[in-house]
Structures are given as structure tokens and as C-alpha cells.
Amino acid sequence: DIQMTQSPSSLSASVGDRVTITCQASQDISNYLNWYQQKPGKAPKLLIYDASNLETGVPSRFSGSGSGTDFTFTISSLQPEDIATYYCQQYAFFGPGTKVDIK
Amino acid sequence: QLQLQESGPGLVKPSETLSLTCTVSGGSISSSSYYWGWIRQPPGKGLEWIGSIYYSGSTYYNPSLKSRVTISVDTSKNQFSLKLSSVTAADTAVYYCARHVWDTAMVPSVSYFDYWGQGTLVTVSS
Numbered sequence: 001d002i003q004m005t006q007s008p009s010s011l012s013a014s015v016g017d018r019v020t021i022t023c024q025a026s027q028d029i030s031n032y033l034n035w036y037q038q039k040p041g042k043a044p045k046l047l048i049y050d051a052s053n054l055e056t057g058v059p060s061r062f063s064g065s066g067s068g069t070d071f072t073f074t075i076s077s078l079q080p081e082d083i084a085t086y087y088c089q090q091y092a093f094f095g096p097g098t099k100v101d102i103k
Numbered sequence: 104q105l106q107l108q109e110s111g112p113g114l115v116k117p118s119e120t121l122s123l124t125c126t127v128s129g130g131s132i133s134s135s136s137y138y139w140g141w142i143r144q145p146p147g148k149g150l151e152w153i154g155s156i157y158y159s160g161s162t163y164y165n166p167s168l169k170s171r172v173t174i175s176v177d178t179s180k181n182q183f184s185l186k187l188s189s190v191t192a193a194d195t196a197v198y199y200c201a202r203h204v205w206d207t208a209m210v211p212s213v214s215y216f217d218y219w220g221q222g223t224l225v226t227v228s229s
Contacts (some may be wrong), residue, residue: 034215043199043219044150050213091214092152
């Protein structure tokens with residue numbers, strides 16, 4: 001099985017800050033890595049698929065990059081509504097999540 | 104707009120079988136491009152994929168749950184269902200159904216969940 005590690009597990013940042021989350025696969029998964037946002041009490045929402053493709057309707061401040069085993073998710077300018085837990089996912093398995101808070 | 108809705112008992116006794124149904128509206132479950140999946144989330148924890156099914160009945164299960172899971176599909180009702188047997192308190196979770204975009208012909212391959220139900224909390228307790 002391919003293992004996913006995600007870091008950090010949590011972070012605090014100020015409004016307007018650039019936020020970066022990384023996800024690492026235990027073996028080459030090409031560009032087949034996705035990112036989700038989950039707000040408390042809500043279902044996860046797909047933000048980025050296939051490493052860098054923005055899902056329809058998702059704000060452009062969200063972006064993804066990477067291929068092979070190393071992937072990055074970025075929020076270019078953190079907004080209050082971005083407070084959530086973010087998960088990476090490959091095959092059908094999810095990373096452990098990164099909780100993002102406002103400092 | 105595609106919508107998914109989970110339904111089923113919110114309380115199940117230990118050792119019994121958890122049964123949930125997902126009703127799909129705004130689109131056909133028989134679409135050739137999609138699988139239909141179940142994902143769960145224990146309180147305060149992360150997401151765990153349970154399994155996915157194609158409209159033909161072809162299934163893939165998480166190896167960690169495979170011995171206890173059965174997923175089935177009813178195309179006439181545009182529904183798919185989950186049964187999890189011999190439940191314990193560790194199976195207490197919010198259960199989500201989702202559309203699974205998945206190319207199972209290749210590894211690695213395209214695989215993501217693009218539409219989700221709102222989730223339903225199932226508590227295992229006597």
C-alpha cells in the first residue's frame with residue numbers, strides 16, 4: 001500500500017499570509033494527488049485534483065503542484081473563510097490532515 | 104446539480120450490522136465514468152475510505168475493512184448501499200457517500216471524490 005504523510009499537522013497564520021502544506025507519497029504516484037477542504041460539521045470539498053487542477057468554482061488563491069512523490073498545496077493569501085482542515089488523497093486513501101487556524 | 108443523501112439508523116448495537124443507503128439525484132448512478140463510494144470519519148479524526156462500487160456491481164474495498172463490508176447498487180432506484188457487520192464502538196463515525204471518479208484500469212490513476220453527501224452520524228452503543 002502507498003503511504004501518505006502530510007505536514008504540518010496544524011498551523012496558525014495571519015489573514016493575508018501565504019500558507020503551504022506538503023504531502024509525500026511512499027512511492028511514485030505520478031500527478032494523481034488531490035486536495036480537499038473540510039470545515040467543521042461539513043462534508044469534505046474537492047479543491048484540487050490531479051495535483052494542480054482547480055475544481056470548478058474554487059477561488060484562484062488555492063493552488064497545487066508536484067509530481068512523483070512530493071506535492072504542495074498553497075493558499076496564496078489566507079482568508080478567514082479558509083479556516084478548515086485540509087486533506088491530501090491518492091488512490092482512495094487520505095492523508096492525516098492539516099488543521100489551519102487564524103493567528 | 105448532482106446530489107447525494109445518506110439514510111439509515113443513527114444507532115446500532117455492538118455486534119450487529121450497520122446498514123446505510125445513499126440516494127443519488129440529479130444524475131444517473133449508471134453513468135459509465137463513475138464509481139460510487141463510502142467514506143467514514145470517526146469523531147475528531149481523519150477520513151477513511153470504506154469502498155466503492157461501479158453500476159455493474161464491481162466493487163473495491165479497503166483491505167482493513169474488507170472482511171466486514173458489503174457494498175451493493177440498485178440502479179432502478181438510483182441508490183447504493185453499505186453494510187458493515189460485527190460493529191464495535193470503533194465503528195462510530197460520520198458516514199459519507201460520494202461520487203468517485205476513478206480509472207481502475209491503471210495504477211496509479213485518476214481517483215478523486217467530487218460530489219459528497221452531507222454525512223450521517225452512526226453511533227455504535229448498547
